[in-house]
Amino acid sequence: xxxxxxxxxxRRSVRSYTxxxxxxxxxxxxxxxxxxxxxxxxLQGPIVLVVTDPELRARLSRMNAEVLGAPDGPDPFFGAPxxxxxxAPRDQANRVYDGSLVMGNLMLAAHALGLGSCWVxxxxxxxxxxxxxxxxxxxxxxxxxxxIGHCVLGYPAAxxxxxxxxxxxxxxxx
Numbered sequence: 288x289x290x291x292x293x294x295x296x297x298r299r300s301v302r303s304y305t306x307x308x309x310x311x312x313x314x315x316x317x318x319x320x321x322x323x324x325x326x327x328x329x330l331q332g333p334i335v336l337v338v339t340d341p342e343l344r345a346r347l348s349r350m351n352a353e354v355l356g357a358p359d360g361p362d363p364f365f366g367a368p369x370x371x372x373x374x375a376p377r378d379q380a381n382r383v384y385d386g387s388l389v390m391g392n393l394m395l396a397a398h399a400l401g402l403g404s405c406w407v408x409x410x411x412x413x414x415x416x417x418x419x420x421x422x423x424x425x426x427x428x429x430x431x432x433x434x435i436g437h438c439v440l441g442y443p444a445a446x447x448x449x450x451x452x453x454x455x456x457x458x459x460x461x
Contacts, residue, residue: 294395294398294399295395297398297449298394298395298398299398299446299447299448299449300394300404300405300406300447301365301367301403301404301405301441301443301445301446301447302365302405302445302447303365303366303443303444303445304365304366304367304368304403304439304441304442304443304444305441305442305443305444306366306368307368307441307442308339308368308369308441309368309369309402309440309441309442313400313402314337314339314369314440316396316400317371317393317396317397317400317402317404317440318335318337318371318393319396320392320393320395320396321335321371321373321389321390321392321393321396321438322335322389323392324385324388324389324391324392325385325388326381326385326388327379327380327381327384327385328381330379330381330385332375332376332379332381332382332385333373333374333375333382333385333386333389333435334373334374334375334428334432335371335372335373335374335389335393336371336372336373336374336423336426336428337369337371338369338370338371338372339368339369343422344364344368344369344370346422347364347370347372347413347422347437348362348363348364350413350416350418350419351363351364351407351409351413351437354409354412354413355409363407363409364407364437364439365405365407365439366441366444367403367404367405367439367440367441368440368441369439369440369441370437370438370439370440371393371437371438371439371440372410372414372434372436372437373386373389373390373393373410373434373435373436373437373438374386374410374414374423374428374432374433374434374435375432375433375435376430376431376432376433377430377431377432377433378431382433382435383433383435386433386435386436387435387436389435390406390435390436390438393438393440394406394438397438397440401442402440402441402442402443403440403441403442403443403446403447404438404439404440405438405439405447406436406437406438407436407437407438407439408436408437409434409437410434410435410436410437411433411434411435412434413434414432414433414434415433415434419434
């Protein structure tokens with residue numbers, strides 16, 4: 288089978304990570320793959336915020352847990368040491384679609400490189416707050432951005448579980 292199709296079929300969401308930080312070279316390869324995602328009108332609007340700083344990662348985790356309504360609950364990032372935040376320009380009509388394609392590329396690239404990943408929601412709610420906008424401004428990210436998602440990344444402590452695909456989801460008009 289084609290290796291790209293095999294990667295698509297074998298990738299799983301990972302919800303348990305080791306503490307080991309992936310090398311910068313692997314993180315950069317994952318991010319580069321994300322930036323090669325197609326985009327409407329080739330605007331290439333989405334950006335990726337690479338969070339490896341433990342303090343900022345903990346802050347985002349806290350913010351995410353608060354949005355989830357579980358501020359004292361488990362880490363919504365499943366212990367992953369890296370959080371890749373995908374944001375898209377708020378004024379671009381295809382921002383959610385374009386950012387979603389970036390997220391898909393990030394997760395497939397991580398899998399191809401032996402890393403685990405998982406899409407974690409609530410980035411929009413985090414970065415719609417004053418605190419979220421202040422984080423971006425503090426990093427020199429100017430403009431109006433919508434959080435699309437977090438791609439948490441690291442070495443799996445446990446493999447994700449594959450499930451069979453549901454039947455009846457393809458229709459032909461021949």
